[in-house]
Amino acid sequence: MQQEIRPLAAVDIIEQLHRQFAILSGGRGKDGAPIITFPEFVGFSEIPDEDFLNVVTYLTSIPSLEAASIGFIIVIDRRRDKWSSVKASLTRIAGAFPGNLQLVFVLRPSRFIQRTIADIGIKLYRDDFKMKVPIIMLNSVSDLHGYIDKSQLTRELGGTLEYGHGQWIHHRTAIENFAVTVKTTAQMLQTFGTDLAETELPNDVQCTEQLLQAHTERHSELKVPLVARGAMSLPNSRPCTLSTVPPSLNGCHPAELLFVSHRLLAQLDETEKAFDQFWTKHHLKLNQCLQLRHFEHNFREVKLTLDSLMGIQAKLTVIGDNVARVEQLLRERKQLEERGQEPLEKAQALAATGDQLIQSNHYAVDSIRPKCVELRRICDDFANEAKKKCDILGKAPDHPRALLSPQASQWCEDGIYLLASQALDKCQTQEGAETALGDIEKFLSTAKEQQLLSPQEFYSQFHVVLTPEIKVVPRDLRRKRGRGGAMQRHWHRAGHSLSARILVFFCFSHIMHELIETERVYVEELQSIIEGYAAEMDNPDLNHLIPVALQNKKEILFGNLHEIYEFHKRIFLKELENCVENPEFLGRCFLKRKEDLQVYEKYCQNKPRSETLWRQCGDSIFFQECQRKLDHKLSLDAYLLKPVQRITKYQLLLKEMLKCSKNSEDTAELEEALATVLDIIKSVNDSMHQIAITGYEGDLHELGKLLMQGSFSIWTDHKKGHNKVKDLARFKPMQRHLFLYAKLLLFCKKREDSVDGHEKSPSYSFKNSLKMSMVGITENVKGDNKKFEIWYNGREEVYIIQASSVELKNLWVSEIRKVLTGQLEACRGRASLLDFSPPGVFCGSPSLSPFTQSKVTKYRGKRGLKAHSGMERPKL
Numbered sequence: 001m002q003q004e005i006r007p008l009a010a011v012d013i014i015e016q017l018h019r020q021f022a023i024l025s026g027g028r029g030k031d032g033a034p035i036i037t038f039p040e041f042v043g044f045s046e047i048p049d050e051d052f053l054n055v056v057t058y059l060t061s062i063p064s065l066e067a068a069s070i071g072f073i074i075v076i077d078r079r080r081d082k083w084s085s086v087k088a089s090l091t092r093i094a095g096a097f098p099g100n101l102q103l104v105f106v107l108r109p110s111r112f113i114q115r116t117i118a119d120i121g122i123k124l125y126r127d128d129f130k131m132k133v134p135i136i137m138l139n140s141v142s143d144l145h146g147y148i149d150k151s152q153l154t155r156e157l158g159g160t161l162e163y164g165h166g167q168w169i170h171h172r173t174a175i176e177n178f179a180v181t182v183k184t185t186a187q188m189l190q191t192f193g194t195d196l197a198e199t200e201l202p203n204d205v206q207c208t209e210q211l212l213q214a215h216t217e218r219h220s221e222l223k224v225p226l227v228a229r230g231a232m233s234l235p236n237s238r239p240c241t242l243s244t245v246p247p248s249l250n251g252c253h254p255a256e257l258l259f260v261s262h263r264l265l266a267q268l269d270e271t272e273k274a275f276d277q278f279w280t281k282h283h284l285k286l287n288q289c290l291q292l293r294h295f296e297h298n299f300r301e302v303k304l305t306l307d308s309l310m311g312i313q314a315k316l317t318v319i320g321d322n323v324a325r326v327e328q329l330l331r332e333r334k335q336l337e338e339r340g341q342e343p344l345e346k347a348q349a350l351a352a353t354g355d356q357l358i359q360s361n362h363y364a365v366d367s368i369r370p371k372c373v374e375l376r377r378i379c380d381d382f383a384n385e386a387k388k389k390c391d392i393l394g395k396a397p398d399h400p401r402a403l404l405s406p407q408a409s410q411w412c413e414d415g416i417y418l419l420a421s422q423a424l425d426k427c428q429t430q431e432g433a434e435t436a437l438g439d440i441e442k443f444l445s446t447a448k449e450q451q452l453l454s455p456q457e458f459y460s461q462f463h464v465v466l467t468p469e470i471k472v473v474p475r476d477l478r479r480k481r482g483r484g485g486a487m488q489r490h491w492h493r494a495g496h497s498l499s500a501r502i503l504v505f506f507c508f509s510h511i512m513h514e515l516i517e518t519e520r521v522y523v524e525e526l527q528s529i530i531e532g533y534a535a536e537m538d539n540p541d542l543n544h545l546i547p548v549a550l551q552n553k554k555e556i557l558f559g560n561l562h563e564i565y566e567f568h569k570r571i572f573l574k575e576l577e578n579c580v581e582n583p584e585f586l587g588r589c590f591l592k593r594k595e596d597l598q599v600y601e602k603y604c605q606n607k608p609r610s611e612t613l614w615r616q617c618g619d620s621i622f623f624q625e626c627q628r629k630l631d632h633k634l635s636l637d638a639y640l641l642k643p644v645q646r647i648t649k650y651q652l653l654l655k656e657m658l659k660c661s662k663n664s665e666d667t668a669e670l671e672e673a674l675a676t677v678l679d680i681i682k683s684v685n686d687s688m689h690q691i692a693i694t695g696y697e698g699d700l701h702e703l704g705k706l707l708m709q710g711s712f713s714i715w716t717d718h719k720k721g722h723n724k725v726k727d728l729a730r731f732k733p734m735q736r737h738l739f740l741y742a743k744l745l746l747f748c749k750k751r752e753d754s755v756d757g758h759e760k761s762p763s764y765s766f767k768n769s770l771k772m773s774m775v776g777i778t779e780n781v782k783g784d785n786k787k788f789e790i791w792y793n794g795r796e797e798v799y800i801i802q803a804s805s806v807e808l809k810n811l812w813v814s815e816i817r818k819v820l821t822g823q824l825e826a827c828r829g830r831a832s833l834l835d836f837s838p839p840g841v842f843c844g845s846p847s848l849s850p851f852t853q854s855k856v857t858k859y860r861g862k863r864g865l866k867a868h869s870g871m872e873r874p875k876l
Contacts, residue, residue, distance in 0.1 A: 008058045009180075010172040016051045017058075017169055024059040025163045027152035033070045033102050034063040035148070038089060039156060040077050045088040053096050060099035062172075071102030071133075075144070075157065079110045090135065101133045105144055108137050175264070182268045189275040192222060196282045200735050203713070205293045212286045219279055291357060292364050298350050299371050305343045306378045312336060313385060337386055344379050351375040418443050511660070512583050515653050519573050522646055526565040529639050532630040533623070534558050545622035550613065557613050557640075559606035564599050564643055571596070586657065587669030590650070594676050600647045604684045605691050610640060647684070651677045690739065693748060695766035703741040708815050710808065711737045711750060715800040733802065737764050740812070742819055745770045745790070770797075772819055779813050788813050 010017060021041040028034060036059055038044075060072065074093060078086045086106055093104070138144050141158035153159025196215060202208045313336060354372035358365050418440060536542055537554050550557070572593060579586045590597075614637050617623070623636055632639070654674040661667055686706045693700065713733035739746040748764035770792050778789035781800060786809050790799045803809035 007061060008054060009176045010058070010169060011176070013051075013054045013058060014169070014173075016055050018165075019047075020165050021047060021052075022055050022059060023163070023165060023168070024062055025154050025161055027148070027154070027159070027161050028067070029070075029073045029102070029148060029152070031070055032067055033073045034067050035073045035075060035152065036060070037075045037154070037157070038077065038093075040080050044085060045092075049096065052092060053098070056093075056096065057098045060097075068099060071100040072097075073102055073148070074104045075148075075153075076104070076106045077157065079107050081109055083109060103133060103147070104135045105147065106135060106137050107141065107144065108139060179264055182264055182271070185268065186271045188222065189271055192218065193275060193278050196278070201285075201289045203293070203735065205290070205297050208286070208290045208293045212290055215282070215286060219283075285363060288357075288362050288364070292362070292368070295350070295354060295357065295368065295371070298346075299375070302343060302347045302350055302375065303378065306340075306347060306382065309336065309340045309343065310378070310382060310385075313382065333386060340382060340386075344382065347375045347379050351379075414443070511653055511656050512580060512586070515586075516573075516576050516580065518649065519568070519576055522642065523565070523568050523573055525639060525642055526561065526568065528630055528632070529558070529636070530562055530565055532632075533626050533636055534562070536622075536626050542622060542625065545620065545625060547617045547620045547622065550617045550620070550622075553613060556606070556609050559603045559610060560599060561603065561640075561643065564603060567596055567599060584669075587654075587671075587673035590654070590673035590676055591669065594680075597647070597677075597680050598683075600643060600680065601684045601687050603643050605687050607640075607644065607688070608692075611637070614640070647677070647681060651681065689737075689762075689764065692763045693739070693746070693766060694763055696746065696769075703743050706739060706741060707819070708740040708812055709738065710803075710812070711735065712804075713802040714747075715802075717798040717800070736767065738801075738812075739764075740815060740819070741772070742822070743772055745772060745775065773823060775816075775820070777813065777816050777820065779817075785809075790816075 019041075020039065021044055023037050023039065025035060025037060036056075060068065074097075076086070076089050076093075078089065086108065090104070090106070136147070141153075144153070144157060145159075148159075150159040152161060154161050154163045199211070199215075202211055351372045354368045354375075357368050358372075362368060534554060537546060537550075572589075575589050575593070576586075579589055618635065618637060627635060651674060654670060654677060658667065658670050658674065661670060686709055689709050690700060690706050712735075714736050715733050735750065737748045737750045739748065746766060747768040747770075748766050750762050750764055752762045770790070774793050776791045776795075778791070781787035781789055784802065785806050786804070787800055787802045788809055790801060791797065792799070801812075803812065
């Protein structure tokens with residue numbers, strides 16, 4: 001690995017510097033040029049070239065770039081030496097000086113003979129020195145003072161500049177050590193900051209607490225020495241000012257010394273501040289993550305308790321056959337209410353906590369807000385349902401039929417009277433019984449004319465009210481056993497038919513009414529969006545109000561909303577309205593339009609782009625003006641969410657239909673219709689996740705239909721990996737989002753970023769993929785029933801996958817098993833074809849993977865097949 005090249009430091013050449021054959025005193029020429037002095041030094045010519053070059057290179061690196069660019073002034077003091085020393089000094093400096101030269105002053109030998117020789121020599125050998133700058137020979141230091149001010153020269157040169165070489169080296173070493181400390185500290189903080197930035201937030205309270213504690217301790221460990229380093233000052237542990245800095249200190253001009261010291265301290269201070277800002281944000285996010293995990297944990301516990309109470313509440317009947325039974329039911333409901341008081345209070349308190357997190361600008365606002373809404377909804381539903389049923393019980397002390405509205409009760413009485421008033425003799429024959437049943441059918445047709453006060457209430461209670469009354473007829477008929485056998489069966493069938501038909505009828509009046517009314521409103525809302533917003537973007541009178549970022553981006557903002565509107569207005573609404581008279585055709589309606597409903601997938605795929613554009617332009621005057629004209633209480637973004645809400649509304653209504661039509665002839669079609677809608681919702685949801693995959697170089701469309709997707713904790717084990725890597729992998733799970741296709745299993749890293757305070761839709765960075773043709777599965781992992789194991793290429797790679805629940809694990813295991821079973825069946829098919837290949841033809845298939853080939857070979861081996869060469873295949 002290539003090592004980092006760093007400049008020379010004083011500590012690297014400390015012995016050479018102590019020899020003092022060259023010094024940087026800190027003096028400057030009149031134009032600010034730095035002065036390097038070569039004092040008298042016995043044996044200057046004997047200094048090794050490397051030592052000379054290192055010292056001169058180091059001295060020229062100390063002044064600022066601005067000062068060095070002016071050029072250095074060289075002063076060579078050879079007053080007590082010979083001409084040979086002057087010549088050697090000039091030759092060496094000319095050949096090896098690394099900086100820009102401005103002037104060279106030579107204090108010539110003071111002895112007469114050597115001075116004369118020097119004068120002659122400089123004339124003869126000037127060109128040999130190859131210097132492009134003037135060389136000025138001086139007889140005395142007084143001559144030097146004519147060029148350089150005495151305040152910029154040391155005492156040895158007749159000046160007043162204070163200079164101590166030992167002190168100079170000490171200060172240079174201290175400054176450079178401090179510079180190294182600053183750099184090391186910055187690198188250390190940068191490394192720690194990188195580690196923090198790449199840390200994945202845990203999914204549970206305990207791991208989050210451990211991570212927060214570990215990061216806080218690490219921060220404290222770094223912060224203590226950082227404060228100590230920050231408290232350090234430069235030499236003498238005193239702040240540097242122009243009045244206190246000796247001119248020669250550090251070999252720099254006093255102003256430069258201040259600059260160097262202040263720059264180093266400022267770098268350390270800026271590094272510390274930047275890290276503190278990053279740590280503050282990171283620490284806040286960790287604390288918010290811990291708050292979120294506590295909130296989610298408490299939410300799951302509270303919701304589990306409330307769901308249990310809601311289940312108990314749903315099972316409690318509101319019908320009592322007598323006063324005593326009604327009072328008992330009231331006591332049971334009172335006990336349930338008392339039992340639910342504490343969970344309801346916890347739910348309200350938790351919702352308030354969620355509100356506080358939202359107000360504190362928590363990063364997971366979009367995750368917290370729906371949970372707060374859900375908590376309050378459950379609380380309201382529980383309280384409202386309890387109050388409603390208690391009110392019903394309170395109004396019905398004498399007879400269950402009092403629970404119904406007067407009109408519903410009268411209609412039920414008419415039906416019961418109709419059953420009881422049929423002539424028994426007429427029902428002895430099949431023709432007579434059919435006539436009686438015809439009367440009942442005719443009576444049922446009058447139900448559409450009734451305007452019941454509460455159809456939902458009637459639906460939930462009618463079968464309990466009517467059943468005891470119907471039983472009266474068969475009981476009376478039993479007294480006439482001799483001639484009533486066939487008739488009893490007819491009456492019994494008629495009674496139960498009437499009860500079931502009335503029950504289903506009122507359920508379907510209610511749900512169909514809601515479905516069609518909400519469908520009409522939905523179409524009207526889509527029309528208002530298209531006409532009041534989309535069309536207005538083409539209105540020249542409003543063009544000046546449209547922001548630049550929105551220009552020519554109508555299709556991004558609205559997606560294929562117009563296509564959805566046209567389908568619902570021209571086709572779906574009319575077909576639903578046709579089901580009013582024949583509610584049993586509703587399931588068929590959804591099945592018929594299965595392909596058309598796929599338009600929602602395209603709309604939902606575009607939704608993230610639409611939301612991003614809305615965040616950029618949503619507060620523009622254009623949208624405010626459109627909203628004002630439409631007199632909408634909500635802004636456009638709320639209406640753009642309507643299609644997403646509508647497709648989920650269908651499945652809720654279909655589920656309600658199924659509840660009230662159990663065991664009827666139309667149940668199968670309704671179940672199939674519900675499965676269709678659920679499949680569309682799943683397809684939409686999966687496609688939303690699939691389009692967010694980044695970094696995958698292949699074509700996702702070639703992988704076929706996305707079968708499953710979801711987030712898991714994953715441990716890895718690689719046989720070829722380093723032992724330490726294997727050990728670490730076993731204990732530290734990765735958080736990965738898996739995408740299962742028939743051909744491939746993708747491993748992605750989920751990323752959730754925020755823009756302008758809004759939580760973006762998650763993205764998924766591609767990390768790894770496994771070919772399903774080389775995958776095996778272990779469905780149960782010892783010690784945790786939420787884990788299963790996927791192994792690859794003969795257990796060369798093993799992935800232990802932990803789901804969030806046993807149910808989710810079982811779904812994935814089942815789907816993976818289907819994929820592998822399908823591959824095995826395909827292998828068997830290929831194997832059977834290969835067995836009939838002509839003699840001499842190679843039976844292997846180059847299109848099969850090695851793992852699949854092994855499946856074929858194993859299958860053929862188990863069947864005892866033989867190769868065409870006559871040799872038996874080895875048993876596997």
